[in-house]
Amino acid sequence: MSNSEIIKNVSIDCIIYSFNDSKLQVLLVRHAIGKSVGKWALPGGYVKSDEDIDTAAVRTLKLHTGLEDIYLEQLKAFGAVDRFPNERVITISYFSLVRYKYVVLKPGESVYEAKWFTMDEIPPLIFDHKKILEFGNSRLRHIVRHEPIGFRLLPEVFPLLQLQSLYEAILNTKFDKPNFRRKLLKMNFLYDTKVKQKNVSHRAANLFRFDLEAYEKLKEKGFTFDL
Amino acid sequence: MSNSEIIKNVSIDCIIYSFNDSKLQVLLVRHAIGKSVGKWALPGGYVKSDEDIDTAAVRTLKLHTGLEDIYLEQLKAFGAVDRFPNERVITISYFSLVRYKYVVLKPGESVYEAKWFTMDEIPPLIFDHKKILEFGNSRLRHIVRHEPIGFRLLPEVFPLLQLQSLYEAILNTKFDKPNFRRKLLKMNFLYDTKVKQKNVSHRAANLFRFDLEAYEKLKEKGFTFDL
DNA sequence: ACAAAAGTGTTCCAGCTACACCCATGT
DNA sequence: ACATGGGTGTAGCTGGAACACTTTTGT
Numbered sequence: 001m002s003n004s005e006i007i008k009n010v011s012i013d014c015i016i017y018s019f020n021d022s023k024l025q026v027l028l029v030r031h032a033i034g035k036s037v038g039k040w041a042l043p044g045g046y047v048k049s050d051e052d053i054d055t056a057a058v059r060t061l062k063l064h065t066g067l068e069d070i071y072l073e074q075l076k077a078f079g080a081v082d083r084f085p086n087e088r089v090i091t092i093s094y095f096s097l098v099r100y101k102y103v104v105l106k107p108g109e110s111v112y113e114a115k116w117f118t119m120d121e122i123p124p125l126i127f128d129h130k131k132i133l134e135f136g137n138s139r140l141r142h143i144v145r146h147e148p149i150g151f152r153l154l155p156e157v158f159p160l161l162q163l164q165s166l167y168e169a170i171l172n173t174k175f176d177k178p179n180f181r182r183k184l185l186k187m188n189f190l191y192d193t194k195v196k197q198k199n200v201s202h203r204a205a206n207l208f209r210f211d212l213e214a215y216e217k218l219k220e221k222g223f224t225f226d227l
Numbered sequence: 228m229s230n231s232e233i234i235k236n237v238s239i240d241c242i243i244y245s246f247n248d249s250k251l252q253v254l255l256v257r258h259a260i261g262k263s264v265g266k267w268a269l270p271g272g273y274v275k276s277d278e279d280i281d282t283a284a285v286r287t288l289k290l291h292t293g294l295e296d297i298y299l300e301q302l303k304a305f306g307a308v309d310r311f312p313n314e315r316v317i318t319i320s321y322f323s324l325v326r327y328k329y330v331v332l333k334p335g336e337s338v339y340e341a342k343w344f345t346m347d348e349i350p351p352l353i354f355d356h357k358k359i360l361e362f363g364n365s366r367l368r369h370i371v372r373h374e375p376i377g378f379r380l381l382p383e384v385f386p387l388l389q390l391q392s393l394y395e396a397i398l399n400t401k402f403d404k405p406n407f408r409r410k411l412l413k414m415n416f417l418y419d420t421k422v423k424q425k426n427v428s429h430r431a432a433n434l435f436r437f438d439l440e441a442y443e444k445l446k447e448k449g450f451t452f453d454l
Numbered sequence: 455a456c457a458a459a460a461g462t463g464t465t466c467c468a469g470c471t472a473c474a475c476c477c478a479t480g481t
Numbered sequence: 482a483c484a485t486g487g488g489t490g491t492a493g494c495t496g497g498a499a500c501a502c503t504t505t506t507g508t
Contacts, residue, residue: 206488
């Protein structure tokens, strides 16, 4: 335990998304202490006086998922006077995309259960966490169409159809398979590993990898991802 | 002066944009009291314990511009440990678009000068305000292409070419006049008032008005503005 | 008459949509 | 053999880019 103080008025909450079983999932925890014992909430915590807010978010994320070096972006600060009972706490929300299989759920301090939920299973949440989650969802839908971040939810190599289902699930649409394929390949940041799927009861697909470096170069040249 | 307390660890800073003389401008103020006397800064202030953060932003905006009911959106929280000297202050930045001619600059309390600057005239700023401003600029460039908010910087009625110059200035590009015109008109949220410009030494242009209601309806139907 | 900006018309072409079709692999 | 998804080809349409052209107003 660090010996540094916390800032009483500022907290962090993280929306942690993953993709499994063809569905978008979000990580929730049940509080083991404090006013909200037993209730579900977004994983969160306070900011320490000697750490940056981004560092606090990384710490929170690691605490609940064991993961570091993850896509993590600030979402929005929520600061209604009455959002937190009795005290004034402004929360800064973050959102994060993780690869489902890499996460080993381990309830951290002050939490006795951590669990993935699909969007139609979300239980009642404490405070304004439902609002935060909804805000995150709409941001996710937006950003996923304008930046190639969907890859962060998939294994490092993946068949194209899996990428397509991911987008279909998040955006709630259908894409034409041949056209989706061509469109993405033409963007030139998907590297064909030439490795094929194993043990599938149909023709094995080639596995692709997202080439971040190639994407960065394209972006410098004015390319913008748009789906 | 309100009798409510302020939250010591949380401040608000506003990036207030306007458009004049074919250029994007931003409002800066010079501090009259405190550690940064005489230095230029983004207009800001503290959050009171009995007001929402959005309310604090609206209050700050009104203090410096006299304006209410303005486009104002949260940008991002900045919370590096060392961003503020000696104390720990996390700031929540907002950005706002106003109509230049509606603003009467009146230095408020604790500020002895308020002034518009174009982007290539920005003086040194206190703390991390330069970083905040740059973040705001890139957000502005992004949002302006994906939501029709450019109108907030223009008079309520405007000729199309003025809209085009606005976009050209913000995005630093050139558009083809006929094509720009057709593209925007086809979107069906510009209402032709049929009123013409006066006293211009060339054919008078029709003045248009942004029809928010029409735009909202289009959005519901899945339309997305893209420039 | 001329300058300057408003506004219209039209050609050409890239890129997207829609859909038909063939390929590979496990049961 | 057939079901399932992988992957290619292509005809047709749409919308945007480029640019020529006409119109209106003030000096």
